[in-house]
Amino acid sequence: EADIYQTPRYLVIGTGKKITLECSQTMGHDKMYWYQQDPGMELHLIHYSYGVNSTEKGDLSSESTVSRIRTEHFPLTLESARPSHTSQYLCASSGDRGRNQPQHFGDGTRLSIL
């Protein structure tokens, strides 16, 4: 059973606020990912990391930033939230480098920007 946690589950906040979405995993996985998913739509990879101090941008351009200071923690930050950032954000992790293990997902943060 995968142990990956996202907080908050739901967030409604005004335009211009700085937001940090938290993601933690207890499996010691090197690889972590952030996806954006609008309701009923496909997953879009926005950031990923293959280890501490390693981050890459994904396929979908995003105004968010990420950091990976600790293996278990991969927060996503929006410096100034806008209504176009309203979406569901899913965090995932997978096993050891080079072993092509499947990803395990958290339950997501549903973000609404007013």
Next chain:
Amino acid sequence: QKEVEQDPGPLSVPEGAIVSLNCTYSNSAFQYFMWYRQYSRKGPELLMYTYSSGNKEDGRFTAQVDKSSKYISLFIRDSQPSDSATYLCAMIRNSGNTPLVFGKGTRLSVIA
């Protein structure tokens, strides 16, 4: 052309039916294949993970991979209303550190 194609549905079947969900892909570098199930307002949950061509069975679920045709399938036997969800196929290239590539997902409704 997208690397992974999946019919988004929606697909509606009666309870007890056999469901067939499919994905095609264009890049022969894909070597590892997965099926995820996603309920509304939840994250995707891993259902099946396969590497080689052929069938893999787990309870009512069977994953089938045909690498020569670049085609993968998920079969659900004796479908239940609790199987109503979106099913996503996903695959990874056999080149080490590359992210998963997902299909768009097929929305399935099983009607009691």
